[in-house]
Amino acid sequence: MTPFVNPQTPEQLAYNNLFKRERVIIERCFGQLKQRFPILQNIIRLSLASVPTIIIACFILHNVAKFLNDDALDDVDDDENNEKDGECGEAEANEDDINNFRLLGQNKRNRLAELIYSQIII
Template identity: 55%
Template sequence: MVLTKPSDAPTETPKNRDPGFQQGVAVDLDVNQSTVSRTLITVSEAICSKRNNWITFPNTNDLLGVAINEWASTKRMPSVIGAIDCTHGKITKPRIHGDEYVNIKGICSIKNVQATCNAKEIFTSVDATWPGSVHVSRIWRNSLVHRIMYNNVQGAALLGDEGYGTAPWLLTPFKNPTTPIQENYNLIHAKERCVIERCFGQLKRRFPMLQYTFRLKIENIPKHIVSAFVLHNISKHLQDPYHDFDPVQMEVQDAIELIPEGNQPQIRNRGTQRRNDVALAIFRDVN
C-alpha cells in the first residue's frame, strides 16, 4: 500500500531528492518512494563494484604499447592512446559547503567529471568526485591517469583541448597557428580528439539523467555517474546502437590557461618541443 498525504496537506520536497522520477516509479510499482531511492543506490553500488572490469586504463608499458598500436591503426597522431576531457554533472546546491560546487559558469555541479577514452570510443577512466569549483588542472594532476602518463617510458600521450597545459604526455592544439605545419596539426588534432566528445554524446543519449540536474544526496551522485560510464562500456561491448536515442546538444567547455604541469617550466618546454616534432612529422606524411 502506498501512503499518501491528504490532498489539503502541504507538500514538501525533501532536500537532495528527485521527487518527480522516484515518485513516479513508486506510484507505478505501488511502493514507497524511499524504497525506490534505496533500490537505485543498491543497483548503482552493484554496477560500480564492476568498474575495474569495464573501465580500464593501460597501466603497464606493454598495455601502453598495445594502446598506441590500436590508435595508430585508424588515426594519424603518433604514440597517442586516447583523448581526455571533462563534462558537467549538474546538481542542486548542497546546504553544506555549497559554494564549493559552483563552477566557473555559475552553475552548481560535480565538475569536472574527467574521463579518457580510446579509439574504439570506450571510456578508459572516469573521475566524478570533485566539486564544481575545483580547477581542471588540479583534477588532472591528482588523477591516477596523470601518474601513469607522467611515468610512462613508451612516449604515450593523450589528446586534450587547449584548456590543458602542454606536456610530453598531453598534446594540445596550437592556440594561434601561424604556419601550414601548425594549421595541419590543429586540423588533425581536432578531428581525432573529438572521439571523447562523441563518447560523451553517446553517454548522454543513453542516460538522460546526465543532461539534467541531479536531485540526490551529494555522496550518491558519483555512484550514479560512474554507473552510467560502466553501462556505456558494456553497451559498446555488446554493440548496442545508440542512434535510437534523442540527440544531445553538447556543451562547449571554456578554455582556461593552466599553470604548467607541476609548476615546472621545463615540462611545458618539453611538451611544446614534442608538439612541434609531431606537427612536423604528420605534415611530412602528406607532403
C-alpha cells in the same frame, strides 16, 4: 588539450588539423554517453571524490553495452541532445599554480605537435 590559437609552424598546423578531426569523434562519444546516462547531463550532486568513479563506471557500462550490441541509442539522433551542460564547482588555486599548470600543458602540447608532424612527414 587545446588547439593553437594562431598556428605559426607546420607542427602547429598538423596538430590543429588532427585535433579538429579527433574532436568530432570525441564529442559524438560524449553525446552518446550523456544520452545513455542522464546523470552526466547535469550537476552531479555527490562528493567530488565520487565523481571520477561515476564517470568511469558510465564509460565502462557504455563500452559493455556497445560490445553486446545494445542498440538503445541507435534510434536517437545526436542533435536531439541539446541540453545545456551542468556547471562544475571551482577549485581554489593560487595564480602561480595556475600559471605553472598552464605552462606544463603548453609544453606537452608543443611536444605532441612535434611528434604528430614527425609522423606525418615519415
